[in-house]
Amino acid sequence: MLATNLKKTGSYRLEQTGTYHVRKVGNRRLKKPTGPITLEPTNLNELRRIVEPDARTPLPIRPQGAGTASTDCNTSDTGTTLKTTGLDRIINVDTYNHTVTAEAGVRLENLVRELAEHGLELVGGYDLQGRTVGGAISAPCFGPCIGSDGGYFSSHVVAMKFIRPDGQLLRIVPEQKNLLGAFRTSFGMLGVLYEATMRVRPIRTFTASHRRVSIDKFSSAVDALANGDVGFKFYLMPYRDRVYLDLRRYDTDPGNAYKAAWKIKDWGESTVLPHIFKSLNRVVPIQSVRYKLIDSISEATQGLVNSRLVNTGTNAASQPNHHKYAGARGCFYSTWCFPAANFSMIVKAYRDFCESTYATSQYRCDMPAVGFRLCRDTSSLLSPSFDDSMIAITTASTQPAGWDDFVIDLAEFAEKWGGTPVISQSRALRADHVIQTYSKRLDFFRRMRRQLDPENRLLSPYLAQFCQ
Numbered sequence: 001m002l003a004t005n006l007k008k009t010g011s012y013r014l015e016q017t018g019t020y021h022v023r024k025v026g027n028r029r030l031k032k033p034t035g036p037i038t039l040e041p042t043n044l045n046e047l048r049r050i051v052e053p054d055a056r057t058p059l060p061i062r063p064q065g066a067g068t069a070s071t072d073c074n075t076s077d078t079g080t081t082l083k084t085t086g087l088d089r090i091i092n093v094d095t096y097n098h099t100v101t102a103e104a105g106v107r108l109e110n111l112v113r114e115l116a117e118h119g120l121e122l123v124g125g126y127d128l129q130g131r132t133v134g135g136a137i138s139a140p141c142f143g144p145c146i147g148s149d150g151g152y153f154s155s156h157v158v159a160m161k162f163i164r165p166d167g168q169l170l171r172i173v174p175e176q177k178n179l180l181g182a183f184r185t186s187f188g189m190l191g192v193l194y195e196a197t198m199r200v201r202p203i204r205t206f207t208a209s210h211r212r213v214s215i216d217k218f219s220s221a222v223d224a225l226a227n228g229d230v231g232f233k234f235y236l237m238p239y240r241d242r243v244y245l246d247l248r249r250y251d252t253d254p255g256n257a258y259k260a261a262w263k264i265k266d267w268g269e270s271t272v273l274p275h276i277f278k279s280l281n282r283v284v285p286i287q288s289v290r291y292k293l294i295d296s297i298s299e300a301t302q303g304l305v306n307s308r309l310v311n312t313g314t315n316a317a318s319q320p321n322h323h324k325y326a327g328a329r330g331c332f333y334s335t336w337c338f339p340a341a342n343f344s345m346i347v348k349a350y351r352d353f354c355e356s357t358y359a360t361s362q363y364r365c366d367m368p369a370v371g372f373r374l375c376r377d378t379s380s381l382l383s384p385s386f387d388d389s390m391i392a393i394t395t396a397s398t399q400p401a402g403w404d405d406f407v408i409d410l411a412e413f414a415e416k417w418g419g420t421p422v423i424s425q426s427r428a429l430r431a432d433h434v435i436q437t438y439s440k441r442l443d444f445f446r447r448m449r450r451q452l453d454p455e456n457r458l459l460s461p462y463l464a465q466f467c468q
């Protein structure tokens, strides 16, 4: 009778009883179940059975990929969190037309590995490879993209398949440009994505050069960098007045790209540093000594690992592999996007903000902030860089005590400097600010959402603040 292997939390499981119902285990009468529950389907039929209205799945249903977003966009506190990581098949790599078709739960690292076996890579570099195809399409996913590589991961998606909120299937083909634009970066509010086809390309090698500069010097160079053809990522250490720049270019003769070097870099940055910092926070009680040590270790790591180790790369070799999400590893983050045109001023203001917040609240982040240039990208309705190119800053810390207050101050700072909130990544964002920033595009999206989901089956209270 049990035709599914759905994971359950609490005491519910999905049973097949002619039509499909969620039934309370050990209870003969059918009852309308209550959440919160987590379900993890492993194929399209199971997924469909969960979403269709007859299943009486606790509402709202919130799709979740790897769960790395830093806001409540991917969970349902009262209904169903629908984990898509069981939908993990790479369906087809088309080496002639340079496309790949994969299910929504495929981790980017697995996709990258499979493509590399065919001599192909993703267009653009995306950090945090543990995220899923579905999460990277449904929320803004960016990395150190080099000029012509374009903007977000979702901009390279040419076809998608969804289950609509009413349980019906929806197929979006390349010719349906407007539909593609609305469903990319739609945070799982228009339907549950179960399959996507993306443009890929033959592997291409870039050179990576590294610079260590003061924040003032970075500020005077950032305009030229933001308008150039160079891909850049930077590590910002406001309390040391330092910026470590990672500049990427396509060269005619870039040499070989060594995957091992990028792996060591990733391991140093994403595993070793947070662990050391957490330990130091425990064993060194005097703040001034502790942070001096932490900053010195960060600087040494940047100098050693980045500058010496990685000078060439490809999008296949250079992408971090870790897939445990930050919360689980005790590292917190919040991302805001700022207009690239004003960033020369904003970066100095950010340094002043961090220093003054530390002076007044005694809270500071122990990890360097990470920044990326985001090209202007109009391929999705809710793109954070729809009007202009932006620079995203991800502020990160392993320090829980004081973090929640810090992100409120950070959100105030971001609003003051024209920051664009990212619904999935900006902590403490204000609904009014989201509505004002995304303005007419959000109005259009909301109308569409109401048409597709009049009963708000996929709408959580967090998203309802700005998308009802």
Ligand SMILES: Cc1cc2nc3c(=O)[nH]c(=O)nc-3n(C[C@H](O)[C@H](O)[C@H](O)COP(=O)(O)OP(=O)(O)OC[C@H]3O[C@@H](n4cnc5c(N)ncnc54)[C@H](O)[C@@H]3O)c2cc1C
Pocket (backbone or CB within 6 Å): 062, 063, 064, 065, 066, 067, 068, 069, 070, 073, 074, 084, 104, 105, 127, 128, 130, 131, 132, 133, 134, 135, 136, 137, 138, 139, 140, 141, 142, 143, 186, 187, 188, 189, 191, 192, 193, 194, 325, 326, 327, 333, 394, 424, 425
């Ligand atoms: C340490 C750390 C570093 C990070 N660095 C970066 C970075 O450099 N660049 C960057 O862009 N992001 C970064 N992020 C943010 C995060 O990785 C991205 O937002 C990512 O795209 C989310 O993917 P996910 O699979 O974890 O999706 P989730 O967080 O699970 O979901 C994100 C959104 O997509 C929706 N969704 C997920 N799957 C589906 C589906 N199948 N159908 C419909 N909707 C769906 C969810 O409902 C939610 O609204 C970082 C996060 C962490 C923890």
